[in-house]
Structures are given as structure tokens and as C-alpha cells.
Amino acid sequence: MDTRPMRADARRNYERLITTARTAFMEHGTGASLDDIAKRAGVGSGTLYRHFPTRDALLHAVLRERIDGLLAHADELTARPDAEEALGRWLRTYLAGAATPRGTSTVIIEAMSAEWADTGLGAAAAAICDALGRLLERAQRAGAIRAEIDPRDLLRLTNAIGVASERTPDPGAYADRMLALLFDGLRTG
Amino acid sequence: MDTRPMRADARRNYERLITTARTAFMEHGTGASLDDIAKRAGVGSGTLYRHFPTRDALLHAVLRERIDGLLAHADELTARPDAEEALGRWLRTYLAGAATPRGTSTVIIEAMSAEWADTGLGAAAAAICDALGRLLERAQRAGAIRAEIDPRDLLRLTNAIGVASERTPDPGAYADRMLALLFDGLRTG
DNA sequence: ACCTGAACACCGTTCAAGT
């Protein structure tokens, strides 16, 4: 990884693009016009492509903070005594932000497939899956959650709830209800 | 509804467009190029728009047979003695076809929202929801399924499983596993 | 080293002209 500092104008454009993209994705979903983002950020379209060769690279940059937060949260929760509650809390936090920008949950599901392995979002999805895997395994060891559940299946299903919640009047409430159902299915016996 | 027979060439174009669209949607998902569909069907793009003013009108025409089949299947299953098994069977059948064309499950979730109420797919989604509602209510009356489950929530979640399964190596297997989990959550006590 | 914006390809959608 090249860590030499960017030229000042490059850095400024980079930052501006991320902030503008965040707003655009929030407004129009993950499919927002890249041309429009470049225009609104006041840069040429080539500059956008130089910094972010694909739409997903840009989306990844926008989501980075949230993803890092989720990973840190998982680490904190691993210290909790109640493994089942820790898993439940993390999934609720995960879904609390999943409805925005619209389309994110779909992209994460896609990013879990093999073809995305060496993209930024693919790596992010893998990291999320690992974090969830640790919480899940602990709950399974504690005998609270069925042993046959696979972290990838669970992450996919959690994101699926995210997809379904996006078009709902109250995404948070829907996600919580569905997660409660799912959790009853996950429990042993 | 105008039921006067179409002119022979119009009818032929109409049929050709549906068959071509079915192939295109299967190959490239529900976002397949409409222009390309018109070309492959051998008609001008205006003709496509005359018959199907929106992408969803065309998709609805393509899905019509499958949807009708699902509604009929629900009726048959209502005659079964075991209400819980009937519900489970219908959901499995529903998901068996959900992974193709890619994007269908997402569209159905969208079609359930209020804005789609007076579109063809909106009406279809409502009919599917009603059919599921009847199976669900019967299973609830029988005491097999939790009373607080809402058919709309359940249909959304079922389609969510469909979305998640699309990008999976074996969609059918994934859907069955997730449905089994979900079902455990749906059961009483 | 980085930026700009014109250029190209592609797609959705409309509509004047045709049969």
C-alpha cells in the first residue's frame, strides 16, 4: 500500500468527493449518478474515476466509518458475559443503519460472493462476516444458539432483512420485528 | 377493460415481446436493456412502449403465469387438513422460483409499497399477499403459528430470503435452510 | 502528479412520419 501523502489539491478533491457522494447516496440510493456527484463536488468526471475506479470503491469509502464502527462494536461486545445477548445487540445495531443509503444491503450481499473477493467492499464484507462469526461462535459454544448456523448464511439473511426494511414506512421497527422472529429460529430447542 | 381483439400484427408483436423479454430477464436480470429486447423481438422501440408503458408492465406480463400458478396453488393448499404444513409448502414453492429472473424479489418488495397500488405488479403483490394471508390465518387459528405475525411482514421477509438467495451458489438450498429457520421463529411457544 | 472536459457508447423515452 502506497502511503505517500497526496498532493494538497488531490486530497481536497478526494475528501469533497466522499462527502458529496455520501449526500447523493443518501438522497438517491447507491445508484446515484456519478456524473452528478463529480459536478456537485466541483471536479471533472475523470477525477472521480482516478480516485474511485468503480462505483463500489466510492461506496466503500462512504461506508468505511460505519463499517469500522461495527467491527469495533463487535470487539466490545465479545467482552460481555452474556454471549446470546451480545449477538442480538450487534445484529440490532447492524440493522439500525442498514436502510440508508438505500441499496446498501443488496450491495453487501453481492460483495459476499466470490467474484468480489479482491475488491474493497469484498474485503469489508469478509471482515464483517468474521466479526459476526466470532460473536456467533461464542453464543454457540454457550449452547444458546444452534450449532448448525453458518455466519455467512446469517449475515446474508440479516442483510436480506435490511433489503426488506428499506421500502417500509418504519425500517427500524420492521427490522426489529423480523430480527426477533429470526432469533427465535436461531435459538436451541 | 377493453377486450376487443388486437390486430393480428399487434398481437404477434405483443407475444414476441413477452417471450423475448422472458429470455432477456432470465439472462440479465430484471434490469435487462429494453432497447435490446425490442431489437431482439424485431420491433421498433416505440412498439415495446405502446404495449408495455413501463418496465414493470413488461415484467408483470412475463411473471403472470407464475403468479397465477402460485395463487392457484394457495387455493389447493387451503383444502389440506394440516394448516401448518400447507403454509410451509406454499412458502417453499414460492421461494423455489424466486431466484430467477434475478431482481424479481426486490421488485415484489417494492411493489408492496403504497405507491405501486394501481400498477399491475402492485395488484399482483396484493393478490399474493391475500393468498398468503388466508394460509397464514388458517395456521394461526389452528394454533400452530404465532398470532401476531402479519401477512405483509411475512411476505416481505420471504422475498428478502429470495433476494439473499439470488447471489448464492445454490439458491434453492439456501432458501430452504433460511425458511426452516424462519419457520421455527413463526411457530407458537 | 493531477485535473479537465470533450468524446464515445449505451440506454430510456417520445413522437412525427409512415402503412
Next chain:
DNA sequence: ACCTGAACACCGTTCAAGT
């Protein structure tokens, strides 16, 4: 009554020219 395809707008992506 229906069809065609040119025309327009919009978007993604590349790259030659500029600083």
C-alpha cells in the same frame, strides 16, 4: 390502429491536452 426509427436527454467511462 399500429408500427418504425430518428431524435433527445442522460449516464458511465476513457483519454488527449493542459497545469
